[in-house]
Amino acid sequence: MGKYALEVEGLTKKYKDFVLKEISFRVPRGSIVGLIGENGAGKSTAINAILGIIQKDAGEISILGKQEQEMDCSIRNEIGVVFDGNNFSDALSPEKLNHVFKNTYTTWDESRYFDLLKQLSLPRNKKIKDFSKGMRMKLSVIVALSHNSKLLILDEATSGLDPIVRDDILDMFLDFVQDENNSILVSSHITSDLEKVADYIVFIHNGKVVFNKSKDDLKYKYGIMRCGAAQFDSLDKKDMIVYRKRDYEWDVLVADKSSAQKKYPKAMIDAATIDEIMLLYIKGEK
Amino acid sequence: MKGLLINNFYSSIGNIKLFLTIVLAVAAIVLVTGNPTAQELFVYITITALSINAVVSSRKDAISNWNKFEITMPVRRTDIIKSKYLSYIFWLGVGTGLALAVTMVTMLVHGIGNDIYSMFALGIGISLFVGALFFPIAYLVGTDKSETVLIISVLVAITLAVLILNVLNQFISYFIVRMAAFITIYILFFAFSYVITLRIYAKKEL
Numbered sequence: 001m002g003k004y005a006l007e008v009e010g011l012t013k014k015y016k017d018f019v020l021k022e023i024s025f026r027v028p029r030g031s032i033v034g035l036i037g038e039n040g041a042g043k044s045t046a047i048n049a050i051l052g053i054i055q056k057d058a059g060e061i062s063i064l065g066k067q068e069q070e071m072d073c074s075i076r077n078e079i080g081v082v083f084d085g086n087n088f089s090d091a092l093s094p095e096k097l098n099h100v101f102k103n104t105y106t107t108w109d110e111s112r113y114f115d116l117l118k119q120l121s122l123p124r125n126k127k128i129k130d131f132s133k134g135m136r137m138k139l140s141v142i143v144a145l146s147h148n149s150k151l152l153i154l155d156e157a158t159s160g161l162d163p164i165v166r167d168d169i170l171d172m173f174l175d176f177v178q179d180e181n182n183s184i185l186v187s188s189h190i191t192s193d194l195e196k197v198a199d200y201i202v203f204i205h206n207g208k209v210v211f212n213k214s215k216d217d218l219k220y221k222y223g224i225m226r227c228g229a230a231q232f233d234s235l236d237k238k239d240m241i242v243y244r245k246r247d248y249e250w251d252v253l254v255a256d257k258s259s260a261q262k263k264y265p266k267a268m269i270d271a272a273t274i275d276e277i278m279l280l281y282i283k284g285e286k
Numbered sequence: 287m288k289g290l291l292i293n294n295f296y297s298s299i300g301n302i303k304l305f306l307t308i309v310l311a312v313a314a315i316v317l318v319t320g321n322p323t324a325q326e327l328f329v330y331i332t333i334t335a336l337s338i339n340a341v342v343s344s345r346k347d348a349i350s351n352w353n354k355f356e357i358t359m360p361v362r363r364t365d366i367i368k369s370k371y372l373s374y375i376f377w378l379g380v381g382t383g384l385a386l387a388v389t390m391v392t393m394l395v396h397g398i399g400n401d402i403y404s405m406f407a408l409g410i411g412i413s414l415f416v417g418a419l420f421f422p423i424a425y426l427v428g429t430d431k432s433e434t435v436l437i438i439s440v441l442v443a444i445t446l447a448v449l450i451l452n453v454l455n456q457f458i459s460y461f462i463v464r465m466a467a468f469i470t471i472y473i474l475f476f477a478f479s480y481v482i483t484l485r486i487y488a489k490k491e492l
Binding site for chain 2: 048051053054055073074075077079083085086088089090092096100102104105106128
């Protein structure tokens with residue numbers, strides 16, 4: 001069993017108006033990796049290419065220790081997938097869906113499926129078309145967790161949900177990775193969700209990976225220095241990752257806030273949220 | 287594959303009420319009047335309508351994202367297409383069985399009416415042509431446009447079936463040989479369509 005549940009190396013996909021350029025990242029076993037970026041950054045393209053929904057133009061993908069050429073469709077028994085919005089035929093109920101998946105996944109765990117339905121108060125016999133968005137997403141996550149998946153791949157699974165449902169779903173993710181063989185790749189533009197659960201953050205912007213860092217590094221080491229024009233001019237350029245001019249001050253992203261504080265004792269340096277870091281990278285200058 | 291067939295079945299059964307209402311209304315007229323034209327129309331409508339029911343669910347699958355999700359399941363793309371064609375044949379069989387049952391009762395009540403073999407050959411022929419045209423075109427242009435594709439497929443299928451039958455009438459005088467040739471053509475057409483759809487879907491990006 002390898003160290004990584006998912007390895008992506010130089011993944012490239014070209015469209016007329018967009019290119020996903022040689023992106024690389026890994027999902028270590030037992031971890032949650034958050035794929036962040038604004039809408040249209042390339043998160044879904046990357047996930048669709050990993051899942052084989054679209055064909056990549058270049059790059060290597062290895063899932064659960066198997067290279068593409070070694071993969072047959074049986075490996076998908078171990079991959080749980082959740083897309084944004086609905087995932088299943090509207091005319092079906094969770095009960096009927098059980099018949100479908102019982103005859104599709106060789107690893108389908110019927111009792112776990114019904115237990116999770118009960119736990120999250122989802123009706124067994126109501127048609128999916130009558131479900132709210134939150135109920136649909138819960139159902140999708142339940143399905144992904146009911147066939148002994150080792151890797152969950154979720155594309156915007158928490159977007160458009162109220163905080164309570166989002167919290168329920170995030171708890172399920174955390175519970176899933178309690179088993180150190182299980183891993184999650186989750187894309188989201190709601191960075192606060194990933195701040196709660198992710199171990200690593202991969203930031204994609206304009207089809208390229210801008211950074212791939214541990215969440216703790218971003219949260220506890222990165223900082224935003226707030227400074228005036230004179231102080232900004234005196235800063236060593238090597239200490240700046242990106243900066244952005246606001247009305248009367250400059251926001252400067254630094255990689256190590258404690259050493260920056262020692263070097264510039266008069267500077268005001270705040271802890272940075274992932275949202276702020278992402279915004280600085282997108283709107284700031286280098 | 288079994289799971290895909292079950293999903294297709296559940297998905298199609300959701301529309302069946304509408305189709306069955308139409309079919310049973312026409313069946314009542316046929317049984318009461320014994321009108322040969324109505325009987326002929328009933329056979330065509332029943333066989334075609336029930337098999338079309340199988341393709342109507344394709345659009346629903348596209349809207350509900352199921353067509354994207356099913357690729358991520360432990361099934362091959364070939365199985366997905368195979369399940370669509372098998373579901374189509376299943377509903378074609380149900381429609382043919384229903385049409386045959388009503389036709390038999392009508393014949394018993396009102397005596398021998400139309401040429402039953404021609405009627406069913408044409409009905410099944412039109413239906414198979416519809417499926418043979420629908421699947422490759424729908425997967426080529428996108429199943430979200432399946433309603434337009436379906437209308438075009440029905441119109442072309444009717445024209446094609448009548449045209450082929452007329453051509454065969456010109457060249458083959460023996461009825462049985464003519465029907466055998468007609469049946470062979472539409473089975474080959476359906477099989478060819480399956481191969482084409484497999485190729486289209488193998489590289490389809492959703």
